[in-house]
Amino acid sequence: MELLVDNLAHGFGVALSLNNLLFALLGAFIGTAIGVLPGIGPVATISLLLPITFGQPATTAIIMLAGIYYGAQYGGSTTAILLNLPGEVSSVVTTLEGYKMARNGRAGAALTIAALGSFFAGSVATVLVAASGPLLTEVALSFGPADYFSLMLLGLIISAVLAQGSVVKSVGMVVLGVALGLVGTDVQTGQQRFTFGVPELSDGLNFAAMAMGVFGIAEIIANLERPEVRSVLSSKVGRLFLTREEFRRAVPSVLRGTLVGSALGILPGGGASLASFGSYMMERKMSRGRNEFGNGAIEGVAGPEAANNAAAQTSFIPLLTLGIPGNAVMALMVGALIIQGIQPGPRMVESQPDLFWGLICSMWIGNVMLLVINLPMIGMWVKLLQVPYKYMYPAILTFCAIGVYSINNNVFDVYQTVFFSVLGYVFAKLKMEPAPLLVGFVLGPMMEEHLRRAMLLSRGDPSVFIERPISAVLLVIAALALGLMLLPGLRKKKEAAMAG
Amino acid sequence: MRINAKDFGSGLLLLALAGIGLWLNTDHTLGTAQRMGPGYMPMLTFGLLFGLGLIVLGISFASGPDPLEKWTKIDFVGLFLGIAVGLVAYPLIAAVPALANNWYPLGIGLVIALLVMAISPGWRKLALVLAGMTLFGVLLDQGGLFLAIAAMVVVAALAEPAHRPLGVLGSVVFLIVVCWWVFIYELDIRVNIWPTF
Numbered sequence: 001m002e003l004l005v006d007n008l009a010h011g012f013g014v015a016l017s018l019n020n021l022l023f024a025l026l027g028a029f030i031g032t033a034i035g036v037l038p039g040i041g042p043v044a045t046i047s048l049l050l051p052i053t054f055g056q057p058a059t060t061a062i063i064m065l066a067g068i069y070y071g072a073q074y075g076g077s078t079t080a081i082l083l084n085l086p087g088e089v090s091s092v093v094t095t096l097e098g099y100k101m102a103r104n105g106r107a108g109a110a111l112t113i114a115a116l117g118s119f120f121a122g123s124v125a126t127v128l129v130a131a132s133g134p135l136l137t138e139v140a141l142s143f144g145p146a147d148y149f150s151l152m153l154l155g156l157i158i159s160a161v162l163a164q165g166s167v168v169k170s171v172g173m174v175v176l177g178v179a180l181g182l183v184g185t186d187v188q189t190g191q192q193r194f195t196f197g198v199p200e201l202s203d204g205l206n207f208a209a210m211a212m213g214v215f216g217i218a219e220i221i222a223n224l225e226r227p228e229v230r231s232v233l234s235s236k237v238g239r240l241f242l243t244r245e246e247f248r249r250a251v252p253s254v255l256r257g258t259l260v261g262s263a264l265g266i267l268p269g270g271g272a273s274l275a276s277f278g279s280y281m282m283e284r285k286m287s288r289g290r291n292e293f294g295n296g297a298i299e300g301v302a303g304p305e306a307a308n309n310a311a312a313q314t315s316f317i318p319l320l321t322l323g324i325p326g327n328a329v330m331a332l333m334v335g336a337l338i339i340q341g342i343q344p345g346p347r348m349v350e351s352q353p354d355l356f357w358g359l360i361c362s363m364w365i366g367n368v369m370l371l372v373i374n375l376p377m378i379g380m381w382v383k384l385l386q387v388p389y390k391y392m393y394p395a396i397l398t399f400c401a402i403g404v405y406s407i408n409n410n411v412f413d414v415y416q417t418v419f420f421s422v423l424g425y426v427f428a429k430l431k432m433e434p435a436p437l438l439v440g441f442v443l444g445p446m447m448e449e450h451l452r453r454a455m456l457l458s459r460g461d462p463s464v465f466i467e468r469p470i471s472a473v474l475l476v477i478a479a480l481a482l483g484l485m486l487l488p489g490l491r492k493k494k495e496a497a498m499a500g
Numbered sequence: 501m502r503i504n505a506k507d508f509g510s511g512l513l514l515l516a517l518a519g520i521g522l523w524l525n526t527d528h529t530l531g532t533a534q535r536m537g538p539g540y541m542p543m544l545t546f547g548l549l550f551g552l553g554l555i556v557l558g559i560s561f562a563s564g565p566d567p568l569e570k571w572t573k574i575d576f577v578g579l580f581l582g583i584a585v586g587l588v589a590y591p592l593i594a595a596v597p598a599l600a601n602n603w604y605p606l607g608i609g610l611v612i613a614l615l616v617m618a619i620s621p622g623w624r625k626l627a628l629v630l631a632g633m634t635l636f637g638v639l640l641d642q643g644g645l646f647l648a649i650a651a652m653v654v655v656a657a658l659a660e661p662a663h664r665p666l667g668v669l670g671s672v673v674f675l676i677v678v679c680w681w682v683f684i685y686e687l688d689i690r691v692n693i694w695p696t697f
Contacts, residue, residue: 052682052687166507166556166559168552168556168559169507169510171552172553172556175548175549176514176517176549178545179517179518179521179542179549182542186538188536188538189538191528194524217629217633220629221626221629224625224659388662389660390657390660390667391671394652394656394671394675395671395675395678397629397633398649398652399679400633401637401648401652402645402683402689405637406683406687409691411603411607411637411638411640412603412606414634414636414637414640415603415606415607415610417633418630418637421629421630421633422630429506429509429569430506430507430509430510430513431506431507432510444545448541451536455533455534456534456535458534460532460534460535461533462533
């Protein structure tokens with residue numbers, strides 16, 4: 001306990017340095033902006049800004065990128081409540097009750113409870129990450145190569161199972177991601193694989209180019225092909241204060257949402273959107289105001305908004321303690337760390353204390369900043385929505401192009417982005433979920449390493465994966481997760497939950 | 501029976517990519533399970549991908565109708581003409597000594613192919629946005645950052661009919677100023693700003 005306090009004190013020391021404060025604020029600010037704006041999400045933004053963070057120390061870079069992710073959860077609720085337009089996938093359910101509340105003249109109250117609930121959940125999640133980090137690290141240090149391989153396999157399978165749409169197709173996307181990760185120099189023999197003699201490919205496909213193409217540019221094209229939804233602010237924000245009755249009803253929902261969100265965030269493949277859906281389902285069944293659902297029940301805003309913010313933060317736990325990214329955003333964080341020369345893994349808490357504790361403390365500071373950025377400045381964010389998309393997409397495109405070029409100062413990377421944009425466009429047309437692809441791409445090379453090591457140690461005997469207890473348990477969970485989703489009943493339930 | 505065209509297409513795509521991967525992988529030594537060669541993991545991965553492709557293809561017969569968007573005749577023509585023109589242009593550009601470096605044949609070939617594709621309304625938005633981005637790559641090294649940004653924004657703006665010339669001009673000026681400030685002044689990336697010959 002004392003150690004935890006010491007560590008947190010150290011973390012606050014790091015997070016409160018001027019540079020880190022500034023970048024946390026910048027991240028929270030950008031996060032809120034893209035959260036408010038529909039049509040650009042955290043995955044695209046983080047990949048777009050990845051190159052900009054190279055010049056900064058690793059801790060600062062991750063602090064800013066993390067700020068974008070949880071900041072987007074705050075911002076997403078604003079448009080959901082005021083315009084019935086989810087700024088992010090994770091605020092889709094907030095539109096259901098939040099917009100009704102706005103129609104009833106309680107927009108201010110909905111915004112307040114969304115922000116306060118998020119703040120509370122964010123604070124709890126911060127403590128949770130701090131407490132569980134060193135614990136899980138202990139566990140992870142006893143992992144052998146076989147256990148690691150199984151853990152990554154579990155991560156991949158769960159990220160596919162929980163993705164939207166068909167499970168088999170998502171598993172296909174994961175494997176395709178692993179396959180794309182094979183391009184480049186084979187670490188052990190130095191042989192070039194799938195590079196077509198292109199020297200630029202000897203380090204592998206460009207991760208930022210893939211993320212920007214598949215998520216950013218393909219999304220721009222999809223938005224242009226869709227007729228623009230013009231929505232007008234239909235109601236005034238009104239008073240921001242909650243009534244005593246509203247407060248009393250919201251508190252249990254925030255608590256439940258925090259709990260559900262934290263749990264679903266840790267799960268590999270989980271994250272903010274899953275958490276908000278989970279919490280919404282729970283509130284609709286359990287809360288005292290369940291009869292008012294559909295007419296603007298405050299529980300339906302408080303729970304999911306707390307949950308998505310909690311999950312955005314606890315999804316860092318598997319990354320920081322095991323080095324395993326649970327979702328596409330965390331895959332980008334791995335990319336950012338590797339570019340900075342840090343191999344994510346269980347030793348990170350010890351070897352990078354500044355990064356680990358600094359990030360945790362900055363999350364809490366970031367949540368305080370977000371409270372200030374969001375509530376009093378709500379009018380400014382609403383104005384931002386009035387910028388037409390036709391002025392926004394050339395800007396996004398420009399930042400992508402320069403950003404991806406500046407990684408290696410090579411135009412080949414720009415052409416790679418174009419290639420991945422086409423691929424992302426095809427994926428969208430065929431309803432193939434791109435998020436598992438990114439997770440597979442990041443985990444693939446690590447899996448190959450661990451597989452090789454495990455098989456070398458076992459002299460080529462694959463039974464090592466079921467003989468080691470940790471590995472066996474992980475594989476059983478993976479098989480169960482996959483098996484359960486193939487049952488038609490559960491699959492329908494998942495589809496219903498995903499559709500809100 | 502109506503098949504699920506999206507799943508059918510996904511299955512074909514996975515199968516094709518797996519097939520190409522397995523074929524390319526014949527160059528690599530497999531090794532044994534104990535001492536894996538460079539080809540071992542690709543064999544496992546692409547083999548699995550092939551299997552999954554087959555399953556997705558199989559499922560598409562049962563997962564209900566989900567048709568793709570209709571392709572008009574001009575969409576087909578645009579796609580194949582674009583690819584054909586690009587394939588012809590590539591070796592021609594590569595034959596010009598001044599353009600044989602810096603990926604010029606790839607970039608210019610891609611721009612030409614995408615612009616040809618843009619004649620069909622179905623591909624126009626995709627093609628123009630990507631042509632703008634590719635043009636940025638072509639122009640950047642010798643044309644400089646400002647010219648590259650201007651060309652990219654103008655071509656990409658053509659993808660949205662609601663754009664007016666004055667608005668595009670404003671976007672170009674605004675983005676050049678912002679990018680100069682962020683990338684040159686603050687981040688100091690190494691790139692030409694003005695054209696060099």
